[in-house]
Amino acid sequence: MPQLRESGNDGASQGPQEDLEQDGFARIFGIETEYGVSVTGADKPCDAATVAMAMFRPVVTRSRSTNTYLPNGARLYLDVGSHPEYATAEARDPHTALAQDLAGEQVMRQLALDAQQRLRPAYGEGATVHLFKNNVDSAGHSFGCHENYLVRRFVSLRDVERELLPFLITRQVFSGAGRLSGRGLVISQRADYLDESISSATTRARPMVNTRDEPHADPERYRRLHVIIGDSNRSQYAGLMKLATTHLVLCVIEQAARLGVESGFECCALQDPSSANRAISRDVRCGGTPLKLADPGGFTRARAEYGATGPAAAGGSSTDGGSATVDALGMQRYYAAVVARFLERYGAQVHEAMPRLDIDMVMHEWARLLDCLAAGDFAALDNQVDWIAKQTLFEALRRRHPAAAEARFAQLDLDYHDVANGTVYDSLVRHGAMRTIISADEAREAMTRPPQDTRAALRGAFVAKALQRDVRFSCDWTRLTLGSSGQDAERAEAVMLDPFETQASEDYRRLMQQLEA
């Protein structure tokens, strides 16, 4: 099973020395969210392609394309399979990335509600558009929520695969969005499908991590780690913890590569990542499903060294006749222990590189999540963890309506993710049964305001001005273009290779002057 794909140099041969000057632990975050669509209450069938095209009609009118960029620096486009997709602008911290992703929900919601109005004359006044921020449709088609992390070039793909994947697979205990499957609730939306696609010889393998060689930055200095394994979160808390803990683990891996020493995660490699992913997803009691490690002895020694053993009664690990076993919680505890040790030495630098991230709080919350899960105290987490919120809701529904059909539960499972006309999630928030981190005002502001500390600020200002002037423009992540074709005398371009750069270049200034003229 290919966990990683890359067309270029795998970086293992590159020395770290030339990058010592790079900002130590600064990072760029981005979230790509694919949405699903459906219509109910229509007089005649209305398929996903029809809904998606109705949503994008205003975009096509404005941009003559289903692929555009927004004044907040984000990319909005229609992906294959009629999935509306929103990719956040570059953010320098998890909180900003989360706000940008929530702004995307609002942008999509507006497009969906407008499409609903446009569809009603043809499909009936009852036609209701559903826009699902989830990862699986009713027929088992899976689609993604991809996280992007800029990592230094000197980290080799082999290190990322071996050292990060066990973390990504086990973090679902707090970041899983939950899904009602044929066998009941499972923790992860994606786990069963990643596995299924891998096991089928005729389907292209769907890797869990992808470091395609498109860093959208200086390829001599950076890679873009493209994480495919994650779920779309409604819980803002889960979304934030997912990004924050992954960042801290990456800091450890990067620093080890920089110094040419071991990170401490070498021993975590799993024998069979996809079956481990699936097994954890199916263990909704977090009941200690043991993980098969590639090097159990190495893990036992390392865990003792980091003092991450913990009593078996507290969950997460046990020792049986000298050969240790570890489950998802134990693996997470080990990652947290290694990160904690790393922060004792580098905490100040990690903080300096990302002042908005409250590292102490993240570490505290990480430990608390694992403690609650180990103690079976799910009630403490049902306002923070998506899959547990669903579990609590389903149990309440079953109490009130003991005869409720299975389809009713499946409907609520989907409704939870419907950002256009869903009722469940908003009701949970309204009644204090789901915590929020980003205020409605902050999300609204992020619809038009790009992150101010990345090149997204430049892109956003350019797009806003071009739209205001009704001038044709095009963008990609590293390039802004005015005019339409190579022959166009008015054509002008600015390249922005450095995602951390917020200062306008000569080219950029010329571009903006042209828009002012």
Add this chain to the structure above:
Amino acid sequence: MPQQFQRNQSQQSDAAQSDEAQDAPMAQQSSKQADQSDALDSILDDIESTLESNAEEYVGSFVQKGGQ
């Protein structure tokens, strides 16, 4: 993000450990359960209209790609 992560849980356990609150864990536990149960009742009330719609149609209509 200092203000965003409220330490509700740790505050609860701090209170539970204080001397004058020997009974607090049980009391807090049941009061939290009561609050949660009230909230869940309100949520189920909120979504009652959703519960009256056609669940089969709702679920069956969400097929992103046809013909596979």
